[in-house]
Amino acid sequence: MNSLKKKYKQNVKKPQKSILGILQLLSMNKRHTPLAEWGRMYVDFDVASSILDIGFGGGENLKVASKLAPKAKLFGIDYSVASVQIATKKNRKLVNNGRLTLTEGSVEQMPYENDSFDLVTAYETIYFWNIEKGFKEVYRVLKEDGTFAIINEAKSEVGMEEHIEAIGFRVYTEEEIRETLTRIGFREITAHSHENGNWLTVTAKK
Numbered sequence: 521m522n523s524l525k526k527k528y529k530q531n532v533k534k535p536q537k538s539i540l541g542i543l544q545l546l547s548m549n550k551r552h553t554p555l556a557e558w559g560r561m562y563v564d565f566d567v568a569s570s571i572l573d574i575g576f577g578g579g580e581n582l583k584v585a586s587k588l589a590p591k592a593k594l595f596g597i598d599y600s601v602a603s604v605q606i607a608t609k610k611n612r613k614l615v616n617n618g619r620l621t622l623t624e625g626s627v628e629q630m631p632y633e634n635d636s637f638d639l640v641t642a643y644e645t646i647y648f649w650n651i652e653k654g655f656k657e658v659y660r661v662l663k664e665d666g667t668f669a670i671i672n673e674a675k676s677e678v679g680m681e682e683h684i685e686a687i688g689f690r691v692y693t694e695e696e697i698r699e700t701l702t703r704i705g706f707r708e709i710t711a712h713s714h715e716n717g718n719w720l721t722v723t724a725k726k
């Protein structure tokens with residue numbers, strides 16, 4: 521992998537305020553759409569009145585959430601300043617009319633009250649988290665009976681060695697995700713695997 525390609529790839533982890541970071545954010549909005557559409561089939565958006573998307577990247581999934589849950593208040597948190605900027609542009613109307621609030625911050629310490637959200641989504645992002653700390657925070661900010669939805673395009677590190685080495689991340693298996701969620705207190709943990717053998721959606725309730 522040449523060094524430009526490596527730098528571009530590294531921007532999936534924490535997009536930088538640079539040409540490569542912005543290109544990566546715009547590209548992820550398109551590239552992750554088939555996965556996100558598939559994963560959302562297993563998630564009830566219409567019953568949610570408050571939704572948080574963690575690691576929102578370019579912000580496409582928040583735009584879709586605004587249509588699937590037209591009355592919901594929407595929130596997004598991402599530790600990349602570039603993500604906040606690009607997602608704000610993408611969702612300008614929602615931000616301006618006060619329906620969407622985007623915040624720069626980490627999943628490990630979120631600036632929300634306990635029991636705030638009906639639905640928390642995490643698309644293509646838990647690879648970069650300390651899931652023990654991140655899932656605990658998700659549990660804290662979810663309302664009782666609220667749902668946590670994890671949507672991943674990879675469920676095993678096999679064959680991913682070059683990417684893992686270049687970017688630095690973890691692919692958590694279904695078992696690791698289940699085990700961590702269970703330990704923290706989540707219930708009704710349900711996993712769906714795509715027929716392509718890679719994609720994984722896990723939902724769990726507080």
Ligand SMILES: C[S@@+](CC[C@H](N)C(=O)[O-])C[C@H]1O[C@@H](n2cnc3c(N)ncnc32)[C@H](O)[C@@H]1O
Pocket residue numbers: 532533534535548549552574575576577578579581597598599600603625626627628642643644645648649650
């Ligand atoms: C691969 S991108 C996915 C973006 C978007 N969810 C999508 O599906 O297109 C991962 C995003 O998660 C964010 N992220 C990674 N670790 C994070 C953390 N610990 N706290 C908050 N955001 C994080 C990154 O900044 C990046 O925007």
